[in-house]
Amino acid sequence: MSTFGTLFRVTTYGESHCASVGAIVDGVPPGLKLSPADIQVQLSRRRPGQSNLTTPRDEKDLVNVQSGVEYGVTLGTPIAMLVKNEDQRPKDYSETDLYPRPSHADYTYLAKYGVKASSGGGRSSARETIGRVAAGAIAEKYLKEAYGIEIVAFVSSVGKVKIPSSVSTQTTDEDDDNSEDVLTPEFRKLLSTVTREEVDKYPTRCPHSETSERMTKRIIRAKEAMDSIGGTVTCVIRNVPAGLGEPVFDKLEAKLAHAMLSIPATKGFEVGSGFRGTEVPGSKHNDYFVARADGRLGTATNWSGGIQGGISNGEDIYFRVGFKSPATISQAQATAQYDGTAGQLAARGRHDPCVVHRAVPIVEAMASIVIMDAVLLQNSRCSSAALLAPVTTLPPSMVLPQRANGCARPSEGN
Template sequence: MAGSTYGTLFKITTWGESHGPAVGVVIDGCPAGLPLTNTDIQEFLDRRRPGQSRYTTARQESDEAEILSGVFEGKTTGTPVSILIRNQDQRSRDYGKIKDCYRPGHADYTFDCKYGFRDHRGGGRSSGRETIGRVAAGAVASRLLAGLGIQVTAYTSAIGTITVPRSEYNYECIRENALYMPNNDYAFKASAYLEQCIKNLDSSGGVIECAVTGMPAGIGEPVFDKLDAGLAKAVMSVGAVKGVEIGDGFRAAAANGSTNNDAFRSSDGHITKKTNHSGGVLGGMSDGSTILLRAAIKPTPSIAQPQKTVDCTGANTEITITGRHDPVIVPRAVVVIESMVAVTLADLLMTNMSAKMESLEKFYLGEL
């Protein structure tokens, strides 16, 4: 299988299946000397761990990170960092009744068409559990970014039809509610909405927003490797994501140039913008303002309602999916989106070191 590796210099490769012995990631290209411990990674993994609330799957996994290589005496060595997370609570029997059917909304049919084989136990490689490796890598990338004064923060801006107005954001609330919303009152409303979904044996989607502060201007490339293109690819590679927008996104299509353009201004020798309709990206490169990205997350496809489908012979049939599934993926996906953004930015910052001759001169000749 191709396509399990992402990045150019800061490169990650995730591995493992949902019902296999373990999942994990290998990070190649992480600079030596980055302070890193299991605790740094565990903080991120705990945010996507199942079983934390009524709105996540009841699968009980400790999701404990084991650093197998690339770290010595609390710092990275410059060699590949390998991180393993063991699977402990698989219930493969839950999938026995549907092993010969294609679940609506899942990768069962397309995976079978591509490989002529599929692991029916939770989707195998197509399972959301694959994102654990991304989150572990995101923890490392975030440590790297923090050392450069760059902060990546993701949160839930909408659950179903319940949307937090930007004027009512309170970022201190993000870790205070189970839905990771920046407003506890709207989180309460969203919880009531989810209770109704559960009662109806249904699920919900939502929107995750991610803000990046401290990003210097000029990161990204002007043609194929644009910053926004890289972010869109990274975020769209997460299985539940069905749409990505930067800044005003689709609202820009209804705007005029006079209202959509961000006016520049200079103050104390620093160039800033009066507004940020561009979401911190101009011409494929960061403009020094906050990078703002949103990802549309589809409803969990595993629902307990009867659904029409076909079996592997092409015969029409009906299935009801049982087992342990999230009624909403959004809260656990928040840290996944944050991680993919962090990995992308870390990679682009490293590749940007070759953009100017003066960068090489400063690095190699600066202290001579």
Template sequence: MPGNTFGHSFRITTWGESHGKALGVTVDGVPAGLPLEPQMIQKELDRRRPGQSQVSTPRSESDSVEILSGIFEGKTTGTPISMMVWNKDARSSSYDNIKDVARPGHADYPYTEKYGTRDYRGGGRSSARETIGRVAAGAIAKEILARYGVEVVAHVIALGTVCAKPLPLDVIKENLEKTPVRCADLEAAEKMLKEVEAAREEHESIGGMVEIIATGVPAGIGEPVFDKLDADIAKAMMGIGAVKAVEIGAGFEAAHLKGSQMNDPFFMEGEKVVTSTNNAGGILGGLSTGMPIVCRTSVKPTPSISKPQQTVNLKEMKDTEINIQGRHDPTIPPRMVPVAEAMMALVIVDHMIRSGRIHPNSLLK
């Protein structure tokens, strides 16, 4: 199965299944000399792990990380870093009665068509638990970027029918972790919580939107043709299982603007070139402008719902009905926040290395 590796000069390969023995990631291209301790990785994994609130699955996993390679005397050596998390609370028996049935909204049917087999326990490789490896790798990327003044923050801006009002970045960072839905608009967050609870009572799920903002990215990062910075960001976000749409800057609204409205006027701020607006979302021609990079993702409702649904038995090839049991998130966006941050950080650090802004041994100096 190809397609498990992401990145160019900073490359990650994730492995493992939802109900297998463990999951993990190998990260190649990390500059030598970066101080790295397990707690730096664990901090991010704790943000994504299940069982923390009423808006997540009750599956109880500590998701404790083990760093297996690439570290000597507390610092990276420049060699591949391998990290692993053991699965400890998998309940595979919950899937025995639906192992031959295609779950609506899941990848069961196309997986079976492509490979002729699939791990039906919790979705196997297509499970959201695969993102453990991405978040662990993203934690390293964020540690590197912090040394260059780059910060990545994601937050929920819509959940179900509730939309948050725009807020300054400092308020977003201050309020982000104050509520289980990770919405910085605390008034909207209360309404979101009620909507999640209502969906749970109806044996339903709801979707939403996550916004990702990267600040401090220097101008000129990216490639101008096929490896555009925004193209790689879009690929990174669309590579997250539940994401169905991505927009940069003004995004879909750009289709309704005139050129004079869409264009961001340049002006001098001291010795720095900046723009008075940021409809481009910090990227022009596939290259960063130095303004904040702004990306938004549309996230579908959790496909696993405990309501009767029409489907097909793939073994008997006949129509049937399915009623999915087990432990599932009533909504995905709140737990996707650290995943989205990780994917943005991975893209930016990769392009900064490719552009020469970060050297393989630069952190030793």
């Protein structure tokens, strides 16, 4: 469906070439200072036409806040946001009246609903993500002000061009106990320090200059060949309180996976060490606990990616999302019409040769929405528990010193 979240609920609307797209956000706490500029900054990072690496479709994506905010302050009521589609060219899609585009959603939407949008990708188009990004900007502002949470995503690969992140070693069953670390120290440092300003210095949004140059060349090569190429986006969430996540079915990594795999063109998700962690013995992969300077428990390593048992443990959360090569390309492709007649389709229109650099703010937005919902859920539990008498009958090992154990509250020093 088109609604995501439990207490922080986001509903998006609109098709690729309709009059407007946008979102309604319910569950925003009252009293948050919010202006259209807070939302626009992320929409401008997502919009098309930013460089020669993207589609030339010229959309300014200016947000219009319709409700839920007065005098720059949220009211606690639903916030409606609208963005007009201004640079529409529906006639560019006349071929799709006959042909479902290979690997696109034209056929599956028709099979499901019995009717589909006449132009573009309809609801499967990346235009739909405008509502997500607008909603995520609101969630992100609250999380930053209330908890000091920072969310930064960046491009980690395009095709086979990858930012250096892990030590690749050929091992056998006999020598795998000598496996290297899952992630290099340099990449771990990048995760803990990278900023959006650093990411946006590069048109590819890969904060590694040598790799970014190679990525640019790879995308240009695909564009010149009227082809496309995929890649991955890595995201880190810092200063996350321990205790977020709703086991067993709504574990935090499960909600993140749900959110990320709902983004158009996504094909894979991994958290922490991911699939690389399957190649490392437990003696090297386990995150052993250490005492932090503020008295809290922390981990010496963070191969778990900040989540254990489906619950945040207070360490940085990091994950990676895989995006396929865009389906719509201008090369002539052998395919079939809706009636089964064989033919060739060379799509017209304006399309991205690679989507990962524009997907960065979308990944950040969905991460913000998931963490915001988790914070509200945990705080509702803690508020209810705080009305009860302190627990004094359990062994010390079963309860935290503070009565508000497990509450999503700012870490010391935030």
